Amino acid sequence: MQSDNTHLQSSQDKPLLLIVDDTAENIDVLAGLLKEDYRIRIATNGELALKLARAMPLPDLILLDIMMPEIDGFEVCRQLKSQSNTQHIPIIFVTAKISPEDEIxxxxxxxxxxxxxxxxPPIAKQRIETHLALSNQNKQLYLKVKEQTRVIKQTNVELLKRLGRAAEYKDNETGMHVLRMANYAYILARSCGMSDEHADILKEAAPMHDIGKIGIPDGILLKPGKLDPEEWEVMRTHVQIGVDILGDSEDSKLMEMARTVALTHHEKWDGTGYPNGLEGEYIPLVGRICAIADVFDALTSARPYKQPWSVEEALRFLDEQKNKHFDATLVDLFLRQEPKIREIMRKYAEPDSA
Incomplete structure (x- = not known):
């Protein structure tokens, strides 16, 4: 029994080849030549070839005839190379039609x-082995690059989160505001139809919304009373400070979104916000989302100048500010997320109120 299992395992470890030819004799020649060293799939026309090439497990290499009725080899190759799940499979044309034009x-x-x-036979076997080896090398290189990219991205995300919390520590002892706000933004983004990828990026970018507070004097940032007009003008400069800190990085979706959030989360739906007085849908969606998330958490958090509002009071305020401060559609979606909102509040509560 052990030898049978060993044989089965070794057979499954063999590379899988897809042989495509509309002539049975040609298939017999190739299959007979290769069956000892490879697992074999066979297709006798282009339509079946496309189906079997996409079937799991995907073939490791395709041997493809050109001259076939209806869907020829060129079209099969074109379709497979145009799709992300099959474009990496090496294709070798096996054909008598070998003019320079066809080869090109x-x-x-x-x-x-x-x-x-x-x-x-010796030439065919050697070329198949060579291209399988190259394909395996490319796969290994891709996996290494993917892992290194993941590690770099995760490191950057952690650094940005910590930078955002560093700014928040200036007027909040724990910096938990940015974590709550980022999670509120995430659930609102998902509820309005944003893709998983973009909502995740927003969750990572949102903690940067007030990074510019690092540049605001403590006397203004921690003032227990209302700011006078001159102090308020200084406070408003945190937006531009944040934009300057985040820079202009078009190569990074995360940094680009963080910059947009920092620049636009103080804009208001009716155009009375700052720094640019944007109105309505001229305010980027991520800015409109973060405006709601930021204000809600600010209202429900204790600050040097105020006591925290209840959830009910804060949600009522958001509702009253529809089409004034906030996008009404987004407010309605946020109100429907109250159970998730309360869960986030519990999870990221300030230590002395947990």
């Missing part, structure tokens, strides 16, 4: 090589 066309479509008919 096949390579331009994404094929890696040609094998001419009639088959010369």
């Amino acid at each position: 066309k096949g390579l331009q479509l994404g094929a890696v090589d040609y094998i001419g008919k009639p088959i010369v």
